[in-house]
Amino acid sequence: MAMTEERLDAAFAALADPTRRAIVSRLARGDATVGELAEPFDMSLPGISKHLKVLERSGLISRRRDAQFRPCHLEVDALDGALDWIGTNRRLWDERFDKLDALLADMRRPISPTGPPNRKERAHE
Amino acid sequence: MSEHDAVDAPDELRFSRVFDAPRELVFRCMIDPDHLTHFWGPAGVSAPRDRITVDARPGGVFETVMVNDADGSQYPTRAVYDEVREPELLAWTESSSGMQVTTEFVALGPDRTEVRIHQRFVPEALLAPEAQAGFLTALDRFDSYLRGLS
Numbered sequence: 001m002a003m004t005e006e007r008l009d010a011a012f013a014a015l016a017d018p019t020r021r022a023i024v025s026r027l028a029r030g031d032a033t034v035g036e037l038a039e040p041f042d043m044s045l046p047g048i049s050k051h052l053k054v055l056e057r058s059g060l061i062s063r064r065r066d067a068q069f070r071p072c073h074l075e076v077d078a079l080d081g082a083l084d085w086i087g088t089n090r091r092l093w094d095e096r097f098d099k100l101d102a103l104l105a106d107m108r109r110p111i112s113p114t115g116p117p118n119r120k121e122r123a124h125e
Numbered sequence: 126m127s128e129h130d131a132v133d134a135p136d137e138l139r140f141s142r143v144f145d146a147p148r149e150l151v152f153r154c155m156i157d158p159d160h161l162t163h164f165w166g167p168a169g170v171s172a173p174r175d176r177i178t179v180d181a182r183p184g185g186v187f188e189t190v191m192v193n194d195a196d197g198s199q200y201p202t203r204a205v206y207d208e209v210r211e212p213e214l215l216a217w218t219e220s221s222s223g224m225q226v227t228t229e230f231v232a233l234g235p236d237r238t239e240v241r242i243h244q245r246f247v248p249e250a251l252l253a254p255e256a257q258a259g260f261l262t263a264l265d266r267f268d269s270y271l272r273g274l275s
Contacts (some may be wrong), residue, residue: 002140036143046273063246076220089138090140091167092167093140093142093242094140094167096164096165096167097142097144097164097240098168099149099163099166099167100142100144100146100154100163103160103164104144104145104150104151104154104164105145107146107150107199108145108146108150
């Protein structure tokens with residue numbers, strides 16, 4: 001799914017806050033009301049509502065207008081758009097570093113008595 | 126005021142890894158094509174030696190082509206170095222996405238080096254080659270993300 005840049009900016013901005021990330025994690029397990037979301041945070045309902053408004057504007061969550069307690073719902077597609085970039089990027093570096101780790105181990109294993117394994121480095125100087 | 130929340134966007138991502146090797150050597154790996162070819166491509170992706178260009182000085186280019194081993198798809202990336210301070214810091218900007226990548230090399234001991242990557246990202250990076258390589262499932266991504274939160 002291609003997200004617009006504005007949408008992605010809004011999603012990242014919303015996820016910049018630890019309380020909002022915790023709310024998103026909670027909603028990943030199922031819909032919840034404002035009261036249920038406020039409970040673990042020792043935060044006032046208006047405080048939580050402020051965070052929910054930011055999340056709602058970012059498109060990461062939606063709230064039903066009809067139900068009395070207006071349960072919050074995680075918009076998985078919107079989250080996925082943001083995760084796509086974060087996860088792919090993290091994985092890229094993780095996998096590169098795994099290979100670099102193996103390479104460094106190889107280079108530092110003494111093979112030849114004629115010189116240190118990294119003698120090639122000198123050639124550049 | 127709620128407007129404040131809208132502007133506290135993260136403009137960077139950070140990754141770090143500790144390697145059991147001296148800082149000079151780890152730094153050299155990041156600017157020597159003979160070394161880069163062995164690790165620049167992630168799992169299942171190669172970075173052929175003859176397609177890597179490194180001119181490690183401010184204004185110099187850093188070009189790579191990653192090749193997907195499974196289907197041969199090619200992902201060329203061009204960047205320009207902003208700062209090169211051997212053996213402690215490398216910074217470059219990717220030309221197509223504008224993404225800025227800063228790599229710090231911190232000596233934790235004579236044979237121990239922490240590499241810290243800071244990325245100032247832009248949404249266009251979604252279109253970057255690595256994002257299109259498609260080696261992640263949605264589940265993997267969610268798992269990575271949740272691990273990143275903890």
